[in-house]
Amino acid sequence: MVSETVPEPKIRINHLSVRYEDDGTESLRDIHFDIPANAITALFGPAGGGKSTLLRTLNRLNDMVDVSISGSVLLDGVNILTSSVDVVTLRRRVGIVFAQPIPLPFSIRQNISYGLELAGERRRARLDEAIESSLRAAALWDEVKDRLGDPAIALSGGQQQRLCIARVLALSPEVLMLDEPTSGLDPISTAKVEASLQLLKQDYTVVIAPSSIQQAARIADWAAFMLQGELVEWNKGEDLFSAPRNKKTEDYVTGRFG
């Protein structure tokens, strides 16, 4: 199952199990692997595998619903699942982008500055600076720099998704999580997003649940195959896709099921 460990990983997941209380389904069973810093880790597998649950556990977005959790998740060596953790700071350090682009009902500018304003940042100069740098990092600056005051909902789907990425980047997170971020996007927008991710990994730790296995093969440095709540195999991307060690992984990668 777990073939190696990474020295000094950004995130270490230790025997994590998650169960949703309102319908009793066990979403994750004994998940155990590392997420290295400054790399793209892809969580892939068929629907229902627990990928979204895992992502939401990493920034404790799961707190919004009734879950019971056992195990631990270490971010820079500190367990984030205890009651002494400040979830607000955690969510700024570990940002998430969802499958559907969700522009907030504000202007483009206000969307990006929203996170900073939540944190109490009021200085106009600092906000403008963050707006520009995060829009550049998300490869959206040139397209919107002249209409920052327009409602965000006027953007196209691909632009909205890049807006959501910029929105998260404005908070200077350490980890960037993306849950099927290019599902609704056309190939050109998808290529733009994938290109920005390759650049972003230099400064951030990226965890992505890719929209297709081809996307995983294209961009993943490390990959974890998740099937029905269990971690089947985890390895360096190129090794896992070219020479999977587990039969189930091989079957999925070659398309025998899915």
Place this chain on the structure above:
Amino acid sequence: MHLSRYQTERIAFMAIGVAALLTVAPIIIVVGAIFVSGADAISWEFLVEMPRNGMRAGGIWPAIVGTAYLALGTGLISVPLGLGAAIYLSEYAHDTAWTRAIRLAIVNLAGIPSVVYGLFGLGLFVLFLKLGSSIVAACLTLSIMTLPVIISTAEEALRAVPQSFRVVSIGMGGTRWQTIRRIVLPQALPGILTGVILGLERAAGETAPILFTGAAFFLPRLPGSVFDQTMALPYHLFVISTQVPGMPVQIQYGTAAVLLTFVLAMNILAASVRSWQRRKRQW
């Protein structure tokens, strides 16, 4: 005699159309009749002067002012309380037995006859709390009566805001209150406003709850404090149309027309808020 499906449809549609017409036509006739007959009496003096000759002449200014006071007072009490309850139900409460009890209570408050509210107001506010027949007692009574309307419409408006906004805000480190204050409340505001307008409209038009709690007919002056009684338009109309001999029909129609104008104005206001929201909505 066997009718084809299409014949049945034609008959049914005709019958329904006639029924709808018979239902709707009287509304137009009623409203029109009051305005037409009351137009004669309405003048600037009628609206801003004090009444004379035992209410048989002069203006209805104190009744208008009184109704405004009652509406204002009711709003000041029921809106914060109702909005708070709506926020609790929409944003904080889980589905427990207690929450269901709250919802049941709201449904019940909405169904209680207005005269029973008047009785309750008399028992609790006027007598037990010794507030006397006063604006304060009347407003408290009206507030409890208006509460269910405000809670229901406000909760619906809050729930209509997409859940995805909340998830995004929390995901970026926002607290629940920050999310409510910055996103949910502003987006729900038009819907909440509509509910408040309609709730206050009803409160201002009710007679039975204020009969024993604060309304009076022959008041020589405008009320000086919240512990005074007050005149009010609906109560005024009631008395002048049933209990004052020799009351000119003019004045009765005029008073009715003023009350109706107020109601219509509120309806138009609420409708404008609704259509403004439909246009400006960003989701």
Place this chain on the structure above:
Amino acid sequence: MTISTRKATRRNPFEILLETLVRVAGYSAVVFVALIFVFLMRETLPTFGEIETGDLFSRRWYPIEDYFGILPLLSGSLVITLGAALIAIPFGLMTAVYIAEIAPRWLRELLKPLVEVLGGIPSVVLGFLGILVLAPLVRRILHVPTGLTAFTGAVLLAGMAIPTIVSVAEDALDAVPKAYRDAALALGATRWQTIWRVALPAARSGVLTAIMLGIGRAMGETMTVMMVTGNAPQIPAGLNALFMPLRTMTATIAAEMGEVANGSVHYHVLFTIGLTLFLISLAVNLTASAVLFRARRRAERLLS
């Protein structure tokens, strides 16, 4: 070690304060219902010490001579509510069907606000019109001694119940998924058949709720009936009674409360009537929510 992270979340005191405030606001609804019940009870209980329960259910309501039989009032409320229902239900439902299913869009945008306006008209205004216009009309056309009759009251009450029935039923019909209608039409049904056999049955619980709410409103009306039904507490007997005056429970309270001495028997009996009204509305509302709740559960099971 299994934890629930929801409960493990720390929060700052400001957030806790706000949550407490809104929670208190939420529970206030329950407090108010309890308060109303308590205060009505408080002034009702003395009644049972002051007069025989049998007397309470006698057939004469004449407080001046110590006759406190509430049967004429109960039957007055019943008769007039029934009369209003007989008018309001068919007209209200048919109007709702017309607006929701048959009317073209432009007409619909006109009719909905119009019905809302009717719903907003204060009861005094309708009562006022009843006295000045409807009652004389009834007197002349039907050759009765006075136009202030049960019939007049029923008509006006129907006018108050119809907007409620129309708006709730129309919402219910609107909520029926388009897929149902499309399926029926695709099978060759006419529009009427679709309405009668698909849309209405699907909206059944909402329509029932509309009717119950409308009737509830009619029963709880005070001012209109007080101004227009003649205020004669007599038990309606025979069909003629529809065209004679009567008295409802609500009108009795409104008319006589102003004249009673605080703490007298009359005073307590009026509170008893008030409590009766409260309990009836409680029962109607509980039934209505039970119906709605069960229907929603059924729908959830079907659609899941």
